[in-house]
Amino acid sequence: MKELVNFILQYGNLNQQQIDLITSKASELELPKDEYFSEAGKISTQVGFVLDGVMRVCYYDNKGEEITKYFIDEKNLVVDLESFQNSICSSAYVQAVTDCKLLVFSKHDWEELLNTIVGWDAIVHKIIARALMQKIERRSPLVSEDATTRYLSFMEKYPKILNRIPLSYLASYLGITQSSLSRIRKNIR
Amino acid sequence: MKELVNFILQYGNLNQQQIDLITSKASELELPKDEYFSEAGKISTQVGFVLDGVMRVCYYDNKGEEITKYFIDEKNLVVDLESFQNSICSSAYVQAVTDCKLLVFSKHDWEELLNTIVGWDAIVHKIIARALMQKIERRSPLVSEDATTRYLSFMEKYPKILNRIPLSYLASYLGITQSSLSRIRKNIR
DNA sequence: GAAAACATTTGCCATTTGGCAAAAAGCGAT
DNA sequence: ATCGCTTTTTGCCAAATGGCAAATGTTTTC
Numbered sequence: 001m002k003e004l005v006n007f008i009l010q011y012g013n014l015n016q017q018q019i020d021l022i023t024s025k026a027s028e029l030e031l032p033k034d035e036y037f038s039e040a041g042k043i044s045t046q047v048g049f050v051l052d053g054v055m056r057v058c059y060y061d062n063k064g065e066e067i068t069k070y071f072i073d074e075k076n077l078v079v080d081l082e083s084f085q086n087s088i089c090s091s092a093y094v095q096a097v098t099d100c101k102l103l104v105f106s107k108h109d110w111e112e113l114l115n116t117i118v119g120w121d122a123i124v125h126k127i128i129a130r131a132l133m134q135k136i137e138r139r140s141p142l143v144s145e146d147a148t149t150r151y152l153s154f155m156e157k158y159p160k161i162l163n164r165i166p167l168s169y170l171a172s173y174l175g176i177t178q179s180s181l182s183r184i185r186k187n188i189r
Numbered sequence: 190m191k192e193l194v195n196f197i198l199q200y201g202n203l204n205q206q207q208i209d210l211i212t213s214k215a216s217e218l219e220l221p222k223d224e225y226f227s228e229a230g231k232i233s234t235q236v237g238f239v240l241d242g243v244m245r246v247c248y249y250d251n252k253g254e255e256i257t258k259y260f261i262d263e264k265n266l267v268v269d270l271e272s273f274q275n276s277i278c279s280s281a282y283v284q285a286v287t288d289c290k291l292l293v294f295s296k297h298d299w300e301e302l303l304n305t306i307v308g309w310d311a312i313v314h315k316i317i318a319r320a321l322m323q324k325i326e327r328r329s330p331l332v333s334e335d336a337t338t339r340y341l342s343f344m345e346k347y348p349k350i351l352n353r354i355p356l357s358y359l360a361s362y363l364g365i366t367q368s369s370l371s372r373i374r375k376n377i378r
Numbered sequence: 379g380a381a382a383a384c385a386t387t388t389g390c391c392a393t394t395t396g397g398c399a400a401a402a403a404g405c406g407a408t
Numbered sequence: 409a410t411c412g413c414t415t416t417t418t419g420c421c422a423a424a425t426g427g428c429a430a431a432t433g434t435t436t437t438c
Binding site for chain 2: 067125140142175
């Protein structure tokens, strides 16, 4: 729980009473490897905060290929924003890549907090804007760089994630086939 | 100015007085083709709204290649968020691709509006979150699809932009070379 | 510890894309 | 219409990546 509080306070100040109220609404969720936090075709009704483990967001493209859109690791919010905010069916899956431990808020509680705590919405907006900008910054270079460079950048930026995810997920994240990634790794050694 | 008001009211309600206050702070800016709205290495101090024309955000990668990160056309906000919000030097250029007509707000006025108009910050946050999500959705498929598919999708989704931008900008946006894009276009005909 | 299930590597070859430079086409100014 | 400039296309060949299937390695289950 301390992790969550520290995370929040990076984005703005709250008094102890407000913090207590927020944490009182969080419940722990253990999500075993491969299980889904939210699924395509369903409406997402939870906001999560990753205490432990790695998750991913993925979808199936028009050829039926499974594409990993991004990875989410410790001390980050995990939420299918489009679906959660607008109560519409999601087009993506959010899945535990390893066994995960989360703190989760129900949509009901989350909205109650937004209506109750003055300044909480500003903090949430800041968190979301920051997270979205990060996703853009991470994904953009993948369009223009060659495959080896993408892999090297990933190694450099996310060494902690690298060894916890299957190669196939990483390959689809990087936009290359698993065999190509395997060959790239061989050449680097 | 009507375009801006309509744009804003999509995201929330404001009374006439509030709208008048906002529009009173906007000034028209004509930006000729190729000129910069904001530049890498400088701190961005303006928020713009595109009335007419196409703009782009671009940067130079570590090989010195110029990469177009996205295009912005009519009825969209244009702002270098990271730089504007945090008063830090930008790492990207925002440039007019065609002659452009904008409405612009100075940072000073923009912040005054945020402090003055109740509910304006919520609207701004919604606009920003939506815009960021859009950028992610547009850019993500570029990682996994092949070059021809990327070009076809672009044609389909942004037919209005297609014929107003140089091929070289589009190629770097799609993550391919200009010659490849030219060949792809030949094969499609 | 053996069998089964799953993940990763490799070989072979086809296809796509890049790099470079020259040619062609388009465009504006005179 | 012509010149000069920029943009786009093309040819040639090299390099990167994909597709598929088999082989190897790793993990899980019983």
